[in-house]
Amino acid sequence: MNHLHLLTFARGSALNWALMLCVAGIVLRLFEIFGLGRKTDLAKPRINSPGSGWHTIFSRSLPPQGMLKREPVTYIGGYVFHLGLLTAILFFAPHIELIRSMTRLGWPSLPSPLVDASVVASIIALGVLLAHRLNNPVKRLLSGLCDYLAWTATLLPLLTGYMAYHHLFIEYTLMLALHIFSVDLLLVLLPFTKLFHTFSVFISRWYNGDIFGRKGVAS
Amino acid sequence: MSATLAKGLNSFKEVIDAPIASFFSSCVHCGLCAEACLFYTETGDAQFTPIHKLEPLRRVWREEYTLLGKLGKLLGLSKPLTDAELTEWEPLVYDSCTLCGRCAMVCPVGNDLTYMIRKLREGMSSSGHAPEDLIGATTRSITIGSPMGIKWPAVLAQIKHVQAETGIEVPVERAGADYLVLMSSMEIINFPEYLSALSRIFKQAGVTWTLASDAFEATNSGIQIGASDLAREIVSRIVVAAERLKVKCVISPECGHAFTALRWEGPNLMGKPFGFEVKHILEVLDELHKAGKLKTKGKDKRPLTYHDPCQIARRGGVVEQPRRLLSEVAADFREMPDAGVMNWCCGGGGGVSANSRAEPLRLQVFKHKITQIEATGVQTLITACANCRIVMEEGLEHYHMNIEVIGLTELLAEYLVEDNAP
Known part of the structure; x- marks a missing residue:
């Protein structure tokens, strides 16, 4: 199998299977959550505000009072990484083309040097966050094999994408195939690791906002 | 497996619902909850990280309610919870958590860790792993x-x-x-x-x-x-x-x-x-x-501050009321840092004050309240929870601080306009 065959497989069958596993995994995980149900709260709410859950989905994206000062590395590293990753996924022209070819949906891209810079920032942030995880006693205590697996699976698409774009080290077609394989791996792991927070974060934040909101507290 | 352990594990299973499943699913192990917890910030001990306290419940959730966890259990890759582990976890669940809910206000993925600890305690108590005093x-x-x-x-x-x-x-x-x-x-x-x-x-x-x-x-x-x-x-x-x-x-x-x-x-x-x-x-x-039925006359000239009890403010939504009432009777009211829904616990809520085993730790973490009070420069502290009051009185006594603690109802009554005063 030459490099082109490998690339064809990576963005053909492998990507299709990865997408199918990812979607099936997400559906399963959502079922695992919602299938457990939630008892109706019989306590009269202080304010009847179904919007409090939605409010928290957005408000929790900002650091609460005093927290940025207490944990600047986690917050700043987290913002840089997430924004960089989102920029690369959603605003790199070839990615938009791929999405357009699969869904017929498209949108304007950002200039490639800007996306390139965001990828570099994201990779650096991942490195800083890993160092912080290894050095911070709390993070180290909480971390297990799955945390490092999720970190690696997130880094690989960024790193291989950067190397493919800059034609570094190995032949471009092979590097592009490796990049897409790393995306395939990420898609398969997403539902079954902590990467699932990509989806569940909206649910957990909503519940948090709803629980607090019924008591009249904006969380 | 003992009968009580089996009962406890059943309780764990029963209390896990959709919110808890979403909370465990979302946790990215960022550890930010520790930075909001009095027991971590005052001791620097990582074991007091709120999400870590929930490990027994997380393991039951994973083994019982996720496909991968069930597979792991089937293949013998995960160990079932033991009495020894729950005994080890008991002080984390009861001695170093006041159910204050501060961690639930900062978790970036929105985990309500207090909701989870409250549920975790159901399994802990039914498996015979609750403190003797409680x-x-x-x-x-x-x-x-x-x-x-x-x-x-x-x-x-x-x-x-x-x-x-x-x-x-x-x-x-x-x-x-x-x-x-x-x-x-x-x-x-x-x-x-x-x-x-x-x-x-x-x-x-x-x-x-x-x-x-x-x-x-x-x-x-x-x-x-x-x-x-x-x-x-x-x-x-x-x-x-x-x-x-x-x-x-x-x-x-x-x-x-x-x-x-x-x-x-x-x-x-x-x-x-x-x-x-x-x-x-x-x-x-x-x-x-507000209805004009509670009238006061005069104001307390002493500089005062107010301690928001966690269950009344953060977990209860009663935040503005004490401030409106204080504005009627306090000439020099000063907010402490982080007042309101982000206030720090006195350290004795959630049964901690009733648990004599937790007393040294409770007194250690009370230092944060001292820092908050000192920032206001007052000698009089008002609150609206008798448990907070006794915990703070003990803490202030322990650290030889000359601060008076008064209940807000009592303070209002001092300045009450009475038609037929005895």
């Missing part, structure tokens, strides 16, 4: 009627004392009253001025109220230890009395967790909405003030 307090609540062993004759004695002091009748078993007043053990034993202040305020406001001989105690150890069946029994006494006396509203006293137990958990424990309202005393006083 077991004792809960047993006294069920058998005697109060966690501190107080019986109605002790309340009667206080009523007589208050009547003699104020010249105002303290109504008992008065059907059709506007309010059924509850007290906490701490108020009955340590702060009798609460009942005295209420008598005077209610007389002046012209509202009707009553005490009930079989439902005077508001505190609920069943909530703290995590035993819903016992918590329900304790709440039911109040519900029965409120329905018998046909009151419009039950007033939760200056006690944080009593408010949570009755206002938020009560209807769920009973399985039906209440036919009466439940209000914290500060809400009632604020309403009376």
Whole structure:
């Protein structure tokens, strides 16, 4: 199998299977959550505000009072990484083309040097966050094999994408195939690791906002 | 596996619901919850990280309610929880968590860790892994009627004392009253001025109220230890009395967790909405003030600050009321740093103050409250929870600080305009 065959497989069958596993995994995980149900709260709410859950989905994206000062590395590293990753996924022209070819949906891209810079920032942030995880006693205590697996699976698409774009080290077609394989791996792991927070974060934040909101507290 | 461990594991399984599953699914192990927890910030000990305290519940969730966890269990890749592990976790679940909810306000993925710890305690207690002191307090609540062993004759004695002091009748078993007043053990034993202040305020406001001989105690150890069946029994006494006396509203006293137990958990424990309202005393006083029925004269000139009890402010939504009331009677009110919904716990909530094993740790973490108070430069601290009050009085005494702690109801009564003062 030459490099082109490998690339064809990576963005053909492998990507299709990865997408199918990812979607099936997400559906399963959502079922695992919602299938457990939630008892109706019989306590009269202080304010009847179904919007409090939605409010928290957005408000929790900002650091609460005093927290940025207490944990600047986690917050700043987290913002840089997430924004960089989102920029690369959603605003790199070839990615938009791929999405357009699969869904017929498209949108304007950002200039490639800007996306390139965001990828570099994201990779650096991942490195800083890993160092912080290894050095911070709390993070180290909480971390297990799955945390490092999720970190690696997130880094690989960024790193291989950067190397493919800059034609570094190995032949471009092979590097592009490796990049897409790393995306395939990420898609398969997403539902079954902590990467699932990509989806569940909206649910957990909503519940948090709803629980607090019924008591009249904006969380 | 012992029968109690099996019972505990079943409890763990029963309490896991969709919110808990979403919380565990979302956790990215960022550790930010530790930075909001008094027990971590004051000790630097990573084991006090809130999400780490939930590890037993997380393992049950993963093994019982996720496909990968079930596969792991089937293949022998995961170990079932043991009695030894739960024994090891007991101090983390009970001694170093006050259910204050501060971590739930900062978790970036929105995990309500307090909601989870409350549920975790259900399994801990039913598996026989609750602190002896909390077991004792809960047993006294069920058998005697109060966690501190107080019986109605002790309340009667206080009523007589208050009547003699104020010249105002303290109504008992008065059907059709506007309010059924509850007290906490701490108020009955340590702060009798609460009942005295209420008598005077209610007389002046012209509202009707009553005490009930079989439902005077508001505190609920069943909530703290995590035993819903016992918590329900304790709440039911109040519900029965409120329905018998046909009151419009039950007033939760200056006690944080009593408010949570009755206002938020009560209807769920009973399985039906209440036919009466439940209000914290500060809400009632604020309403009376707004209606022009609570008039004060003069202001306290001492610099004052206010400690927001966690269950009343962050977990109860009573934040503005104490400030409005204080603005009427305090000439020099100063907010402490992080006041309001982000206030730091006194360190004794959630049953910690009733757990003698936790005392050294509680006193250690009280240093944060000292920092907050010192930032205001006051010598007088106001609060609205008898448990916070006693915990802070003990802490201030321990650190040789000359700070007076006063209940807000009592402070208001000091400046009450009385038509027929004795």
